[in-house]
Amino acid sequence: MLNAPRLSIRHGRLIDPASGQDAVADIHLAEGRVLAIGAAPSGFQPDRTLDARGQVVCPGFVDLCARVREPGHEQKATIASEGRAAAASGVTTLCCPPDTRPVIDTPAVARLVHQISKRHGLVRILPIGAMTQGLEGKSITEMAALKLAGCPALGQADRPVRDTQVQRRALEYAATFGLPIFLLPLDPELSAGGCAHEGLVGTRLGLPGIPEAAETVAVARDLALAEQTGARIHFRGLSTARGVEMLAEARARGVRASGDVALHQLFLTEHDLEHFDANCHLIPPLRTPADRDALRTALAEGVLTAVCSDHQPHDADAKLGPLPETAPGLSGLETVLPLALRLVATGVLDLMGMIERLTVGPASILERDLGRIAPGTAADLCVFDPDAVWTPSPATWISQGRNTPFMGHELRGRVSWTLLGGRIVFER
C-alpha cells in the first residue's frame, strides 16, 4: 500500500491464532505488509517505532456483521463515522449487511460502499450482497456479478425469505459460484410483532414475544436446504441453546453450515429488559441465562467459530419511545474487545481462543486470507492493553450511534493502535 510507513512494533506479546504463535516478539512492517517477525532485517530503518510493552499485538479483528448505515441511513451513521469507531475498536475488516438504501443488490451499490470506505481508509468494508432483489424474497440477484464486485457472501440482512422454494433456489444458485449465504435464523411469522424473548420476563412485562421456535424452525429449514443443495450457509447471530445444538449436530454430520454469535448475547439476558431499556431491544432477542450459557459453551467447543459486534448504530430518536416501538439493535463496535476479554476473564476461552474467534475464525467463514500475521500478509493489526479500565461515556463514544446498554459501565481492555494495511488508522 502506498504511503504506508516502515514501522516496528516492539516488545509486545504477539498472538497469532493462525500460526499458534504466542510470545513476546517484535514485528516489522513495510509497504503495508508484514516484513519480519522477531529480529529486524539487516539495514531496516523504521520511520517510527511503537512501544507495545505490556500489550497484546494480534491480527486486526474481522467483524462479520456491522451496519455502517451508508448509503441511505446517514441520519444514523456513515461509513466515515463507523470507520472511526471500527478503527478505535481494533476492527480492520467488517461485513456490512445489504439492508442499506438502496439495497446492496447490484454490483453498483457494492462498489459504491467499497469506494467510499476506501476513500476514508479507516476500515476494510466487505459488503454482503443481497440474496434476493430488494431483499424482497422473490427473485434472486445477479450473484456472480455481486461476487465479482467484491461481496464475499450473500444474505438477507434481517429479512428472511418466507418462500421456502425461493430460499432453496437462492442457495442452489449461490452454490454455483461457491458463495456462502449468511442467514439470520428467524422465522418471519413466529417472530412477527415480537420484541422480547417469549419467556418469564416477556410474560411478566407483557412484551410481545419471539419464541425459541422462531429460531429453531428457521435453523431446521435452512439446515435441511443446505443438506439438500450442498450450499454453504452461515447462521448469523444464533441466540438459543437448541439452535446451536442443532447446528452442532448438523456439522457433525458434515453439513456445510457454520454459525456466529453477537458478543452481547454472551453477557446480556432477558432480565436486562426488566426496566424496559430500549437499548436491550434486540433482534434476535436476549434469551434466558441457560441460552447464554449454552452459547458460551458452543463458542468454547468450536460449534460457533466467530463472534461479531452485530453493530447497529441508531439516531437518538429511534430509541426514544415505548419499547416495542423503538428500533432494535445496539451500537456494538466499541465494546467488541472488552466483551471478548470478559470471555477470557470468565474462563470461557483463553486469550488465543478469543482472538481466534475475532480473526481467523470469521476470516475462514468468508474464505478470505485475513486475520493472520505472517511475513508477506497485509499488515492489519490491533495492539491492545488488556488491563486498561475505562468507562464508556457519551463524550468519549466514537460511533454516531450511542445506543449501548454498556454506557456508564466499567469495562476492561482498550485498543492502543490499529493498523490497516500498515498505516496507523487509530492511536490512543
Place this chain on the structure above:
Amino acid sequence: MTTPNPQLDAQGRLKHFLTIDGLSRELLTEILDQANGFLGVAQQAVKKVPLCRGKVVANLFFENSTRTRTTFELAAKRLSADVLNLNISTSATAKGETVLDTLRNLEAMHVDMFVVRHAESGTAHFMAAHAAPHVSIINAGDGRHAHPTQAMLDMLTIRCHKPDFSQLRVAIVGDILHSRVARSQMIALKTLGVPDVRVIAPRTLLPTRVEEAFGVRAYHDLSEGVRDADVVIMLRIQRERMNSALLPSEHEYFQLFGLTEERLSTARPDAIVMHPGPINRGVEMDSQVADGRRSVILEQVTNGIAVRMAVMSMCLGNQHLGTSPSQEEAAHA
C-alpha cells in the same frame, strides 16, 4: 445491579403509579384504605374534596376508552383538580407527533399529572423516565403490561366482600395472554397474600410460563378451575381474537369458557363474580350471571373512582412533600 423502583421517590412514597410490580403490601393496603375513605365522597351533597385544588391533570389516551377515561376524569374532578382530556389517537400522533413531543408540549402548559393509556407495553415507564421531576404519571393501561388502577379497584371490591386475602381462592378466566388487567391482578393478589390464584384459558390465551412468572396455577377446564373459588374474575375477550389462529369461534369459546350458573356451581356458594367491563354477554358469561346475585360488576365501577382518587391524591400530595422545607426556603430566598 438493582435499579430503584421508578414509581417511588427517595423516601419510598408513591410518585408515579405505573405497575403493581415492586410495590409492597403495605403500600397497596394504604391505597385501599385511602380509597375506602373516598367512597363516602360520592354520597355527599357536594361530591368534592379540595385535596388537589389548583392541580392540572391531563388524560392522555393514545388508545380509545370511554369508561376508564370517564372514571379518571370524575376522580380528578372530585379531588377539585382541573382536567384536560386529550384523545391523542385521533389528533397529534396522526400528524406524526411522538409520545415524547406530546409530553413535552403539555409539560410546558404546567400539567401536574398525566393519566396515560397506550397500545404498547412500557409506555408509562417510558414517560415516567422522561417526565419533568415535578410531574406524575398514572398508567391507565399500557399494551399487555399493566393496568394498575383497574387491579386496585378489583382488590378493593374483593376486600369489601372478603376482607381476609390470606384465605382466598381467586380464579381469573379468559384471555390472559393479551390482558394487562390480568397481569396487574395476578401481581396484586399475590402481593396482598392470596395463596391460591388460578388462571383459566385455552393454551393459546395463556402466556408462556405463566405459572412461574406470576406464582399462579393454570387450568384449561372452567368447572375444575373455579372449584371452591371465592372470587371469579372474567376478562373481556376482544372480538378480533375470534375466528383467528387463537380461537375458532365465539360459540366454542362460550361452550368451554363462558360462565354460566351451572359452571359456577363448583365455586363456593358465596363466591363473587367480577368483570372489568364492558361485557360481551353470551361470550364471556351469560346475562343470568352478569346480572345475578353474585355479580359485583357495578360495584367495581363505583370503586374505580375511589381508587383513582386515592392514587391521584397520593401522587399529587407527595409532589409537595418531594421538596424539603429547606429547599423551599432556598427558593424563596
